[in-house]
Amino acid sequence: MVNSYHDFLFHKEIKNTTLVANLIRLKMSYIEQLKNTKYNLGSYIPIPLGFILLMLANFLMSDGVDTNEVIQQTIKMIGVNLTFVMLVGPLAFGLLIVLFWVKFIQGQSLTSLTTSREKIDWKRFFFSFFLWGSITTLMILALYFTQPENFVWNFKAEKFFIFLVLAIVLIPMQTSFEEYLFRGHMMQGIGLATNSRLIPLIVTSVLFGLMHIANPEVDKIGYIIMIYYIGTGFFLGIITLMDEGLELALGFHAANNLVGALLLTADWTAFQTNSILKDLSEPTTGFDVLTPVFVLFPILLFVFSKVYKWENWKEKLTGKLTVDNKEIEFNDTTL
Numbered sequence: 001m002v003n004s005y006h007d008f009l010f011h012k013e014i015k016n017t018t019l020v021a022n023l024i025r026l027k028m029s030y031i032e033q034l035k036n037t038k039y040n041l042g043s044y045i046p047i048p049l050g051f052i053l054l055m056l057a058n059f060l061m062s063d064g065v066d067t068n069e070v071i072q073q074t075i076k077m078i079g080v081n082l083t084f085v086m087l088v089g090p091l092a093f094g095l096l097i098v099l100f101w102v103k104f105i106q107g108q109s110l111t112s113l114t115t116s117r118e119k120i121d122w123k124r125f126f127f128s129f130f131l132w133g134s135i136t137t138l139m140i141l142a143l144y145f146t147q148p149e150n151f152v153w154n155f156k157a158e159k160f161f162i163f164l165v166l167a168i169v170l171i172p173m174q175t176s177f178e179e180y181l182f183r184g185h186m187m188q189g190i191g192l193a194t195n196s197r198l199i200p201l202i203v204t205s206v207l208f209g210l211m212h213i214a215n216p217e218v219d220k221i222g223y224i225i226m227i228y229y230i231g232t233g234f235f236l237g238i239i240t241l242m243d244e245g246l247e248l249a250l251g252f253h254a255a256n257n258l259v260g261a262l263l264l265t266a267d268w269t270a271f272q273t274n275s276i277l278k279d280l281s282e283p284t285t286g287f288d289v290l291t292p293v294f295v296l297f298p299i300l301l302f303v304f305s306k307v308y309k310w311e312n313w314k315e316k317l318t319g320k321l322t323v324d325n326k327e328i329e330f331n332d333t334t335l
Helices: 002-027 032-036 046-062 067-078 080-105 110-114 122-146 157-194 198-210 216-221 223-243 247-263 285-307 313-318
Strands: 151-153 277-279
Touching: 032 157, 046 080, 046 157, 067 080, 067 216, 080 110, 080 157, 110 157, 122 247, 122 285, 157 198, 157 223, 157 247, 198 223, 198 313, 216 223, 216 285, 223 247, 223 285, 223 313
Parallel strands: none
Antiparallel strands: 151 277
């Protein structure tokens, strides 16, 4: 009888402890959850610093160089698919480096790098992926049928299906690397260092945009395209902070690059692929730069906010980090 009573108390204590831990976790944001762990701010420096130095070196080396011409020459030498692997492969490998560093050097779980939820919400990932993938597909089809003179049929079955396999493997790795680096590793590290949400949002968004400054699109359209790149960084940062996780950003980014690369290519883009269609038109600032940032992204924010019932925008985007477990009140008789 005594043993049964002690067993009852023991199991109640375990139940209480688990429930308390889960409730505390639910009150913490994507960045705040790490404040209750042992973290070393210095461990957040090497990978971002190394990547920034690589970006700077790439920009300096490409200054005055026609990057599009370099890509075209490379395609002539080794073909479209191998050129694609050469350009995307290092970024895809970068994902493995970031995940290894976080998991084994920092000792942080990959779940907490991805989300504040108890486990990664793949439904969010696929909702974002298929939503933006569908919108992208519809926009490309609309342009194709309304302006057919601007497109040529680029589909060659053997080359396309080889590219399809490469793209399905490498592009999600490439986009996930950028998300885990900027909206994950860097955003969490800067947030912990500054006790702020706004500072990491601004810094990671601007750096994300600057990462693309050596792209051939910049030579073709001009530096005004940085509005699109930096604006995309802010959009991805906002949905990460508002949704308390990377799932939506991971899905959007993967769809944006994968669907675009499979359906459409052009001679002036960083991704010159064995896609189904080829765009012969000249890019325009309005459609290619301003429309996504000032029309489509706000619509997506509205949709996500309604689906996932986002609230407290100002606090989540500009507030300070707080870990106040005292706000959680428990009634032992209800546990």
